[in-house]
Amino acid sequence: MTGHPTLAALRVPGLRRYLAGQLPSVTCSWAQVVALSWVVVERDPDALGWLVACQFAPSLLLGPWFGAVADRHDRKRLLMLAEAGLGVVAGCYAVASAAGILDLPLIFVLAVTWGVINAVDTPARRSLVPMLVPSSAAAGASALSGTVLLVGMAAGSAVGATLTATVGVTITFAANAFSFFADVVLLATIRVGPSPRVRRAAGQIRDGLRHVGRTPELRAxxxxxxxxxxxxxxxxxxxxxxxRVSLHGGPGLVGVGLTAVTAGGLVGALAAAARGEPGPQALPRAALVMATGLAVTASAPTTAVALTGLVVVGAAWSAFIAFVLAILQRGDPAMTGRVMSLFAVILLGGSAAGAPLTAAMISLAGPRAALAVSALATLAAIAGRRALLSRPNVGGASTSSSCHERRPGPSDATPRSG
Structure with a gap:
């Protein structure tokens, strides 16, 4: 299959069906986020943070183990089971809401259950996507998947607000449940080759961590x-x-600011999809653009300049994530589930840890200083990546056959295109 990786990926019927199921599912999931947040805030605003913790903690604690599970089993079947499970949880929200028994303890139980099932869903999904297309189109498939995710997030927030205000949270939960079961039906129609299963054995999680540790193209x-x-x-x-503090804006401007980031994220995802396979310099360039956007926002003299900077930040971050995923999916297929689960743990854990750190930094030095530190940290991340790529492999083993992101050198006159 020739041509641009993204166009080549779109020609594959299985990927088109996968994306057709994902778009409504992600949209309805984010509609449920809005509805559930509204239910919790009505009961106790302080409980909203605990709701988020209940949803994310299982992925942080169980992610690596479920990554090993994804490598041991058929990924399509595992994803179908996870999607059905999420649909059941959404249905429980709908039934409990209709019965008038959706109180905080039940919400927390369902949120933890959702988090556990989602911890299975993430590595199964991430490791299935590259199996749907030829290896030459894997980067395009990853970028398209990320684009659908961002479109669904943006649309779902609006849909959730509209449904919650017009027909209520019960219908919103029910719509999400239906979207998951519809996705399961579409997944069942997709023909995909056998998953590269790994036999159950002791130490498989440690093997995954060691694999990343001794592979510079993954650990960097x-x-x-x-x-x-x-x-x-x-x-x-x-x-x-x-x-609020620096621009003296109200809730409306806060929404505009976050929308600017989301809109930029969609632009970044589309740009990553158009680019296809990332070359050796794609990741550092995305980080440099992101650092520039953060610096512009931190020093913005007007609201318009600040919003422009936030659009740039969102676009660069989205492209950064797409490029990281494309690089990770080039590795050993037998390790993909564990590598993808580690990706999810790092992304979720970083976000969870960064929130209180940023809040403390803002309290000490103000929001502009915090944004400036974010710009410097982004540059430091790329400097650290370069240092890790330059270190020899543990044990001196070559990894060139398992991962294609090569260190730039005299022989790399032209980076990989895409």
């Missing part, structure tokens, strides 16, 4: 992701406070 982007997710992309905390 994961390190850059960890630093950037923790200290670089902190907009969920820094933007609202920056808008």
């Amino acid at each position: 982007p994961l390190f850059a992701l960890a630093v950037t997710a923790t200290l670089g992309f902190t907009v969920q905390v820094s933007v609202p406070i920056f808008v």
Whole structure:
């Protein structure tokens, strides 16, 4: 299959069906986020943070183990089971809401259940996508998947607000449940080759960690992701406070600021999809653009300049994530589930740890200083990535056959195109 990786990926019927199921599912999932947040805030605003913790903690604690599970089993079947499970949880929200028994304890139980199932869903999904297309189109498939995710997030927020205000949270939960079961039906129609299963054995999680540790082309982007997710992309905390304190804006402007980041993210995803396979310099360039956007926002004299900077930040962060995923998916197929679970743990863990760190930094030095530190941290992440790529492999083993992101050198006159 020739041509641009993204166009080549779109020609594959299985990927088109996968994306057709994902778009409504992601949209309805984010509609549920809005509805559930509204339910919790009505009961106790202080409980909203605990709701987020209940949803994310299982991925942080169980992610690596479920990554090994994804490598041991058929990934399509595992994803179908996870999607069905998420649909059941959404249905439980709908039934409990209709019965008038959706109180905080039940919400927390369902949120933890959702988090556990989602911890299975993430590595299964991430490792299935490259199996749907030829290897030459894997980067395009990853970028398209990320684009669908961002479109669904943006649309879902609006849909959730509209449904919650017009027909209520019960219908919103029910719509999400239906979207998951519809996705399961579409997944069942996709023909995909056998998953590269790994036999169950002791120490498989440690094997996955060691594989990343001794493979510079994997550990370097994961390190850059960890630093950037923790200290670089902190907009969920820094933007609202920056808008209120530095720009003297109200809730409306806070929404505009976050929308600017989301809109930029969609642009970045489309740009990554258009680029296709990332070359050796794609990741550092995305980080440099992101650092520039953060610096512009930190020093912005007007609201218009600040919003422009936030659009740039969102676009660069989205491209950064797409490039990291494309690089990680080039590795050993038998390790993909564990590598993808580690990606999810780092991304979620970095975001969870970065929020209180950013809040403390803002309290000490103000939101502009926090944004400036984020810019410096993003640059430091790429410097660390370069240092890790330059270190010899542990044990002196070559990894060139398992991962294609090569260190730039005299023989690399032209980076890989895409």
